[in-house]
Amino acid sequence: MARVHGDEEQQLLDLAQRVLPGGSFGNLAGDIVIREGRGGRVWDVSGNEYVDFLLGSGPMFIGHCHPDVMAAVQEQIKHGTTFFANNEHGIKLAAAIVDAVPCAQKVRFVSSGTEADAYAMRVARAFRGRDKILKFEGGYHGMSDYSLMSLAPKRPGNFPQAVPDSPGIPRSVRDEMIIAPFNDPVMAASLIHEHHDEIGGVIVEPFQRLLPPKPGFLKALRDATAEHGIPLIFDEVVTGFRFSYGGAQEFYGVTPDLCTMGKIIGGGFPLAAIAGREDIMSLFDRGKVGDERFLTQIGTLSGNPVAAAAGLATLGVLKQPGAYDKVFATGTEMMNGITKMLEKSGLPAQVIGVPPLFDIIYASGDIHDYRSWQRADADMSRRFNRRFREGGILKGESKFYISHAHESADVKHALDVVQSAIDAEAAQSRVAAQ
């Protein structure tokens, strides 16, 4: 099923090339223009239909245009769209987060995960009165100067030295970061012990990109940071309300001091949050900590009422009995189905992740950190992703996000497309071998 590219879409793509760097918003490649989404599917401007495993890069966990979310948003829009002042939905959303998320005693809203992570690192540094942050190689915490250290280094350095992943970052920032390999509890703990007097905080994706934590890894971080009173930050921008209602910290049974959230809590609108221990979060409260220790934090759209209404309605759906069972059942069927096909094909590829979020990694053997993941065949990955798109699957470069709205017809379609892609790869290998 080849994708038809109509004139209207082509004209938009041409216009995008003229006015946007690289012809895109910087996210998905600028070779498609999406017109609408409904449930677990999206349509491009040319009318091609896709099963959507991109989900807007994660927020649309209960599907596009969910009636509860639409109703809540439309109701709020009638009364105004932003006030800068407290609003009912934002307050209730904060209360829902406090009720759900183990570490959350207080919540501060911002508009993006990048902001949430930058503030979480800052508040940890301020609380502890130390400058350095320990992060993990390959860990994604948005686009701040600090987060872009050793996110995807082409030439990884020696631990714990940071490698900047973007030009334009002051050299001094490199010296403020300590980099450790994910899933190595011994190395992480020893770096924390060695540098404890300089470390303001440790930030980690509890599930790094697609890599589940090995048993004991998060606990080792918890123990080592607790020993020195160093705030441990879980970046739950992806995992919050996705792995379970209480996020990855509930799913893996390790409670950090602070966490960040985004994506799902905004229900498809720009909203993110920092949440955590009362004594740390009180640095955002001048009345509690006084002028000297107060950490100023302002954002025009923080706690936006439309976004908060959408987020609250989304959480309402996720709170219903069986919501996560459905997502996990869908994801498990996909993961098992793809795994079986890959095993039968003999291709050097495997499925990694958990049912709400996984992908195929084009490498065999144990993949547990950034460096082992580097062994994956990037060309094969591109070929498969191209075939998926041609077959009517929309996904990011390295993620299948599962939605509560995906139905068995979506799974069946996706598995058929994966099988065709595997067959095409096998045919290509046969031709190459001749």
Ligand SMILES: Cc1ncc(COP(=O)(O)O)c(C=O)c1O
């Ligand atoms: C783990 C993680 N942290 C932070 C971010 C940044 O969030 P945003 O894109 O809202 O700035 C992302 C975005 O994908 C993420 O996956």
